[in-house]
Amino acid sequence: MSGIRPPLDLLIAAPRGFCAGVDRAIRIVELAIEKYGAPVYVRHEIVHNKFVVDTLKAQGAIFVDELDQVPDDVPVVFSAHGVPKAVPAKAAERGLEYLDATCPLVSKVHRQAERLVSAGRHILFIGHAGHPEVIGTFGQVPEGAMTLVEDVEGAESVSPPDPTNLAFLTQTTLSVDDTAATLAVLKRRFPDILAPGPDDICYATSNRQGAVKAIAEQCDFMLVIGAPNSSNSLRLVEVAERSGKPARLVQRAADLDFAWLEGARTVGVTAGASAPEVLVRELVTRIAERYEVTEREVETVAEKVVFKLPRGLEAA
Structure with a gap:
């Protein structure tokens, strides 16, 4: 041959x-199993990869979609994509031991969102509807404090409540080129929009x-x-x-x-x-x-x- x-x-x-965030998230699940013994519950796929998820299942991780599916008295890990604030609050209310495997770069965006909203800014968030990271970031601030902008067309049509008092944030896993194009439209339409710091794309x-x-x-x-x-x-x-x-x-x-x-x-x-x-x-x-x-x-x-x-x- x-x-x-x-x-x-x-x-x-x-x-x-x-990447470092994925490495850390997987290690958190492995160490939780070592520390507490199996099973350890994980809310959502720890990272988006079937091979990784199946490997952790074999070690004693149980993946669920919602906190309601986690029994009392077992530890639960939150995925690398981040979760709305309501989730750890509910875990604490139930007395569940939880470990947050949210990527630190996603957590940074969460803190920026909180700061901007408490400073009275409305946030235009560039991201993909329905992605766990977007759901998690929206869940850091009161409803209505952020508007999702998915692409250039969305940037052209978005009409925020106060166009003079805006900031933008982005999902960490977007296309660098697409985000630049979307942002260019937002900056043209809203010249005063605040860039909270360096690009959020990780x-x-x-x-x-x-x-x-x-x-x-x-x-x-x-x-x-x-x-x-x-x-x-x-x-x-x-x-x-x-x-x-x-x-x-x-x-x-x-x-x-x-x-x-x-x-x-x-x-x-x-x-x-x-x-x-x-x-x-x-x-x-x-x-x-x-x-x-x-x-x-x-x-x-x-x-x-x-x-x-x-x-x-x-x-x-």
């Missing part, structure tokens, strides 16, 4: 895969999109490992397509259709922030079944971010 495998160059984007989202841009021009096709409900993974597919290259999202190596690669000489591979490196290796191994693979990692920036664990878990 080996003699007839066609050659294929694989460009592996770096950074890719797990370092990992920006870095992974930058890494895809850096290799896309050299590739004939891009493969992105990630879940269909993972915002940052879907954005990586869009970034590749905007660079003029066909791209596909795959959850596992088994999802690869070799027909996609026909005629390709160079294929780019990356992974969303909630996809573990083991899935990248699995995909490369599967491609190597049919191709004589030459692999090269292209690093655009080195990531050294680490987030501290919650107090009481470091010792576990």
Whole structure:
């Protein structure tokens, strides 16, 4: 067989895969199981990745959609995407021990929202309706204090209560380019809109999109490992397509259709922030079944971010 495998160059984007917030969230669940014993309940998928969720289930995590499904006297973990304030309040009311695995960069947006609203500003929030992170951020402030803006069209049509007293915030996992375009419209329509600080799009989202841009021009096709409900993974597919290259999202190596690669000489591979490196290796191994693979990692920036664990878990 080996003699007839066609050659294929694989460009592996770096950074890719797990970010510091995802690493921390998964570790919180693992340490909670060590500390309290199984089962430990987790409200919502801890991160948007089936492989990660299934691995934690095997260790003793039970995933539920709502707090009502958590029995009394067992610990519960809140997912990396963040939760509305009402959720920890309800957990405390029931006397549940809870651990908050919200990514610190999402928590930062939560605190900004509170500060802006208490200063009397109305917030235009750039994000995707129904995403857990958006639901969590809206749940930090009184109803009506924020308006969701999903895209450029939404930015053109939004009519806030007091156009002279606005601020904006954004979901952390958006497309850098899309957000810039949406923001440009808001700034044109509302010149006094307050930018609360540096961009809220997280370092990992920006870095992974930058890494895809850096290799896309050299590739004939891009493969992105990630879940269909993972915002940052879907954005990586869009970034590749905007660079003029066909791209596909795959959850596992088994999802690869070799027909996609026909005629390709160079294929780019990356992974969303909630996809573990083991899935990248699995995909490369599967491609190597049919191709004589030459692999090269292209690093655009080195990531050294680490987030501290919650107090009481470091010792576990």
